Amino acid sequence: MNTKHRMNHIFQPDGRSLILAMDHGGNFNVLPALKNPEKIIRQCAAAGADAFLATVGMLDKFADSFMGKGVILRVDGGVSHLGARDKAMKIVVTPEQAVAMGADSIITMSFPGSVFENEVLTNLSRTIQEAHRWGLPVTAEALPRGFEGGEDARSPENIIFSCRQAVELGADIVKTEYTGDIESMHELCESVYAPVVILGGSKKVSERKLLQDIHDAMQAGAAGVAMGRNIWGHETPEKYISAISKIIHEDASVELALKELN
DSSP: OOHHHHHHHHSOTTSOEEEEEOOGGGTSOOTTTTSOHHHHHHHHHHHTOOEEEEOHHHHHHOGGGGTTOEEEEEOEESOOTTSOSOSOOEEOSOHHHHHHHTOSEEEEEEOTTSTTHHHHHHHHHHHHHHHHHTTOOEEEEEOTTTTSOOTTTTOHHHHHHHHHHHHHTTOSEEEEOOOSSHHHHHHHHHHOSSOEEEOOOSSOOOHHHHHHHHHHHHHHTOOEEEEOHHHHTSSOHHHHHHHHHHHHHHOOOHHHHHHHHO
16 A cells, blocks of 8 residues: 555545544543543544544554544654653654554654754654655654744744655655744645644634634645644534534635534
8 A cells, every 4th residue: 555545544535634633642641531532533533533643552442433534643652741851752663563553644743943853853754764665654743842842932934944844854744833824824835745734732722713723724725634632622522523624624614613513
């Protein structure tokens, strides 16, 4: 199976994808909201999620629940939120192992400007080379300075650079933060020769704000979203998925999506 074939498991014929990110539990505490991941996977697959960001445990234990939707497997780890945060994440699953588990893509971090940039960017480059030998697309999570903060850590210029660098290293899909406005997001999408999906971030935001950001990113040329916490932390994740799907695949307005949700 080649890279393009697997990409078609993730993206719809319109070139867009609603990816539900459920890979947080490998590093962070996801309880109690994600106590029953299998139920949420099933509900959201039925409600319109096109693909899932998943962990080894989820892909191993709940394979049937993904209902044939695309699966992007998190392959970096080896650290947790309880640790000292003084070490870089390692690649803990090889592309060959990911293929054996049935993954359609793998995801790893890309943190230019981080104190760990040398290790993280080397991991990304080597993983891409190995994955492509197996026809496995690689998703790069491109975030300037990682999660270390800093005044320019989320400037549009640095987000654009991070995403462009990821495709120069060979990434097939780029996951990043919304730049904050349509103009700079359009510049990003024009400058990155791979599908760009936006993340939801660690903060809980209002339904209107999240849907507006998704709407604006899509107008700017984004290929979809890869969001988690805001969706699976919602009281009705499946309704949220359905509302977001309308924006991504039907170019629905924010008002119409809010109506769908409520």
